[in-house]
Amino acid sequence: MKAASPTVSTAELAQIARTLRLHIVKMIAAANSGHPGGSLSAVDIITALYFGRVLKHDPKNPLWPDRDRFIMSKGHGVPALYAALAESGYFPVSELMTLRQVNSRMQGHPVQGLTPGIEASTGSLGQGLSVGVGHALAARLDGKSFRTYVLLGDGECQEGQVWEAAMTAGNYELGSLTAIIDSNRYQLDGAVEDINSLTPIDAKFESFGWRVIQVDGHDVGAVRVALIQAKESHDVPVCIIAHTVKGKGVTYMENNNDFHGKSPSADQLEVALSQLTD
Amino acid sequence: MTTTGTTLTMGRATREAYGEALLEVGTENKNIIVIDADLAKSTFSWTFGKVFPERFFNIGIQEANMVGIASGLASSGKIPFISSFAAFILCKGFDQLRMGAAYPKLNVKVAGSHGGISIGEDGVSQQSVEDVALACALPGFIVCIPSDEHTMRAAVKAAAEHDGPVYLRLGRPKTYVVHEKDVHFEFGRSIQVRDGHDLTIVANGLLVAQALIAADTLAKKGVEARVIDMHTIKPLDAAALERASHETGAFVVAEEHMHHGGLGSAVAQALVAGTPAPVEYVDLGDQYAESGKPDDLLEKYGMTATHIVAAAERVLVRK
Numbered sequence: 001m002k003a004a005s006p007t008v009s010t011a012e013l014a015q016i017a018r019t020l021r022l023h024i025v026k027m028i029a030a031a032n033s034g035h036p037g038g039s040l041s042a043v044d045i046i047t048a049l050y051f052g053r054v055l056k057h058d059p060k061n062p063l064w065p066d067r068d069r070f071i072m073s074k075g076h077g078v079p080a081l082y083a084a085l086a087e088s089g090y091f092p093v094s095e096l097m098t099l100r101q102v103n104s105r106m107q108g109h110p111v112q113g114l115t116p117g118i119e120a121s122t123g124s125l126g127q128g129l130s131v132g133v134g135h136a137l138a139a140r141l142d143g144k145s146f147r148t149y150v151l152l153g154d155g156e157c158q159e160g161q162v163w164e165a166a167m168t169a170g171n172y173e174l175g176s177l178t179a180i181i182d183s184n185r186y187q188l189d190g191a192v193e194d195i196n197s198l199t200p201i202d203a204k205f206e207s208f209g210w211r212v213i214q215v216d217g218h219d220v221g222a223v224r225v226a227l228i229q230a231k232e233s234h235d236v237p238v239c240i241i242a243h244t245v246k247g248k249g250v251t252y253m254e255n256n257n258d259f260h261g262k263s264p265s266a267d268q269l270e271v272a273l274s275q276l277t278d
Numbered sequence: 279m280t281t282t283g284t285t286l287t288m289g290r291a292t293r294e295a296y297g298e299a300l301l302e303v304g305t306e307n308k309n310i311i312v313i314d315a316d317l318a319k320s321t322f323s324w325t326f327g328k329v330f331p332e333r334f335f336n337i338g339i340q341e342a343n344m345v346g347i348a349s350g351l352a353s354s355g356k357i358p359f360i361s362s363f364a365a366f367i368l369c370k371g372f373d374q375l376r377m378g379a380a381y382p383k384l385n386v387k388v389a390g391s392h393g394g395i396s397i398g399e400d401g402v403s404q405q406s407v408e409d410v411a412l413a414c415a416l417p418g419f420i421v422c423i424p425s426d427e428h429t430m431r432a433a434v435k436a437a438a439e440h441d442g443p444v445y446l447r448l449g450r451p452k453t454y455v456v457h458e459k460d461v462h463f464e465f466g467r468s469i470q471v472r473d474g475h476d477l478t479i480v481a482n483g484l485l486v487a488q489a490l491i492a493a494d495t496l497a498k499k500g501v502e503a504r505v506i507d508m509h510t511i512k513p514l515d516a517a518a519l520e521r522a523s524h525e526t527g528a529f530v531v532a533e534e535h536m537h538h539g540g541l542g543s544a545v546a547q548a549l550v551a552g553t554p555a556p557v558e559y560v561d562l563g564d565q566y567a568e569s570g571k572p573d574d575l576l577e578k579y580g581m582t583a584t585h586i587v588a589a590a591e592r593v594l595v596r597k
Contacts, residue, residue: 065355112353112382119353121381124373130343131378134350134358141311141333141356148350161374164343 008052010221016087017047017220021249022276023083023096029269031100034108035076037259038153041184041244042080044220049149050084052224054231056146059089062116068146069135071120073128074153074182075109076261082106085117126159128152129179133165136174136237147176147231155187158196163208166239170209175234178227179210182217184246186257205239217242250275286487289455293391293448295427297322299434300359304330307438311351313337313360315344321361321391321448341370345386349378352385357438364390364406364447372412379443380416386444387437388413393423393447394534395562396484396576401569406447407562411539413445414512420465421512423447423533425486426456429509432463440465447483451572454487456507468515474502477590477597478522480545481532482508485560485581489532492586503530503590511541516548523553528597530589532560534581556596558589 020043028034049055049070056068072081079099086093091105098104105115109123120131132150139146156162169177181201185192192198202212211233215226223242230238246260247253250272253264264272304310304326313335318324327334337344341362348358360367367390368375379386390413395405413421420440424430430448437444444465456471463469471486472493481489486507493503504526506518522529529549533541542559549555560581567579576582 069354112384120349121377124377127342127346127349127374127377130346130374131350131353133343134347134352134356135354136350137311137335137347138351138354138356142354161340161342161346164340165346168337168340168343168347 013047013052013220013224016051017043018276019087020047020080020083022273023086024079025250025264025269025272025276027079027082027096027099028263030097032263033100034079034263035261036253036264037186037246037257038074038077038182038184039080040248040250040253041217041246042074042077042151042182043248044218045151045180045182045223045242046080046084048220048224048227050088052220052227054224054227055149059117062090066144066146069119069132069148071122071128071132071148071150072110073122073150074125074156075122077182078110081110090117125153125156126161129162129165129169132177133169133174136169136177137172139176147178149178149180151180151182154181154183154185154198154201155192157181157198157201166205166208166210169237173209173235174237177237178230179237179239181239181241182244183241184244186246186260188260190257202241210237210239213238213240215240215242217244218248286454286456286490288452290427291449291452292424292427292430293320293322293450295430296389296434296446296448297325299431300326301329303435303438304333307357309355309357310438311335311356311358313344313348313358315339315341315362315366317362317391321389323359323361341366342374345371345374346378348386349374349384357385357387359387359389361389361391363392363404364409365392365404368406368409368412375416380418383418383442385441388443388445389448390445391448392450394449394483395567395579396534396572397450398572398575399569402566405567407536407566408539409447410511410535410541414539414544416443418442419512420444420510422465422510423482424509425483425507426453428455428457428459428461429463429507432461433509436463436465449484451484453484456486456490465510466513466515468518469507469509470504470518471507472503472505474504475526476501476503477528477530477593478504478506478526479530479532479586479590480506480508480519480541482511482541483534485532485534488583489586491583492590495583495587496590501590501594508541508545511544514544514548516552519545519548520552523549523555527555528593529555529557530560530586530593531557532581532586535561537561537563556593558593560585560589
């Protein structure tokens with residue numbers, strides 16, 4: 001697949017998102033382990049970033065100093081990122097099918113320094129926003145214009161460190177930092193609302209000095225618009241709350257928390273593939 | 279603290295030397311960024327902060343966040359030195375150090391001040407007695423406890439020049455000067471501060487001075503002790519231990535740390551892999567201490583020259 005043109009259409013982005021979803025279910029099924037629910041919910045966000053001409057990056061030079069940074073703080077959703085990185089040209093698409101196998105660069109959670117395009121080792125939740133603050137400070141210190149994006153889960157926001165970082169970013173007015181919350185409303189043990197509610201998460205971020213944008217996290221065109229709005233913000237950090245559906249795109253996985261961390265069976269994979277290739 | 283029979287002079291606290299050294303290396307290298315978590319006046323990172331406010335961040339009481347920020351800064355080419363009390367930065371920041379410094383092998387420098395029980399009156403919550411075990415459990419980390427102001431200054435310089443994660447433990451109280459100002463210092467290369475052939479005392483931090491005092495006492499009894507400042511626990515100077523094992527055949531290891539996972543464990547591990555010899559330990563054991571004056575605590579919990587002498591006498595019986 002070629003990188004999207006500057007005038008990328010929403011239909012084109014939706015097609016790329018569908019391709020990423022196919023990769024995700026195939027690679028998780030091949031690994032017979034992984035987190036399909038939170039990978040599928042994040043796909044349209046990642047598509048808008050990587051293929052909507054939002055993220056400034058160079059797959060041939062992953063450590064280009066002036067690149068924008070994307071940190072997948074919700075590390076268990078990394079199949080979605082691997083798929084996007086492969087389709088962007090960071091590594092061969094065929095490598096996706098080695099997910100979670102020994103000697104693979106497709107580790108179960110992101111590993112910085114191992115996989116081209118991975119900016120932070122995550123998987124222990126709550127840490128990515130702090131790392132993002134560090135990058136944003138470095139940009140400010142060096143007078144560079146790169147931006148830093150951090151993708152968080154809504155359940156992840158139960159971690160206290162997220163709020164330490166949110167407080168710091170707000171107080172330092174880190175306008176180059178954008179947090180995106182993949183708000184799929186579920187965590188491993190059930191609904192976020194039932195376990196330890198974050199409501200109202202928008203008011204929380206606003207009170208920490210952030211600008212908040214709410215968006216339908218599966219309207220890839222709308223997500224792209226929100227990301228561009230965030231890019232135009234230079235005075236304070238922006239938090240995009242993307243309302244998503246866990247398992248989006250595969251009907252039996254949607255809002256079915258059984259697929260938080262379970263791979264589809266062979267039969268289930270067939271159903272998923274047929275739904276995604278319709 | 280025993281002071282008889284020695285010509286040691288009292289110097290500055292290693293934390294004070296840390297601050298001065300930060301200023302020195304930060305003047306030369308503009309990529310050095312210093313972060314503290316509301317203890318900048320105690321860790322002396324403020325010495326840097328008041329001269330280079332644009333490269334100094336006091337982020338408040340957020341150790342975990344501080345480590346994460348350092349991870350991002352290091353990933354973008356900066357050299358962050360982050361400091362807090364050792365008890366807080368290692369215990370509260372451990373997961374972040376694991377994920378954000380050790381695993382990705384980032385250039386993060388961690389300074390844990392107020393190491394050991396010699397911080398005194400504030401008590402157990404502030405006394406770091408397990409930081410060496412924790413830091414040594416982080417793959418790729420250099421773990422170093424300088425014994426005096428001169429080696430601390432050299433260690434900060436070495437940390438700034440080293441490409442990779444480093445843990446430095448700083449002490450609160452003033453510390454005897456045991457080295458020359460221009461001492462040759464390298465991570466992983468111990469410094470022999472006294473020669474002897476009856477046994478070897480391996481120590482770090484403020485117990486190096488106590489080891490020298492103990493060696494004086496032992497000399498009066500006709501026992502010549504070699505004293506090694508093993509400032510770096512990881513990587514350990516196994517060659518110096520191997521030599522000492524052949525030439526002296528018995529060891530006392532003295533440190534201001536829990537018995538498990540500190541210098542004693544590292545030395546024993548190295549000796550068993552090379553030429554085994556009997557070892558006695560001077561450390562905190564398997565317990566916490568309490569509030570009290572530093573000297574009273576070191577006396578009560580068994581980490582003075584007197585205790586080193588007793589351990590030496592025990593190990594000589596086993597030789």
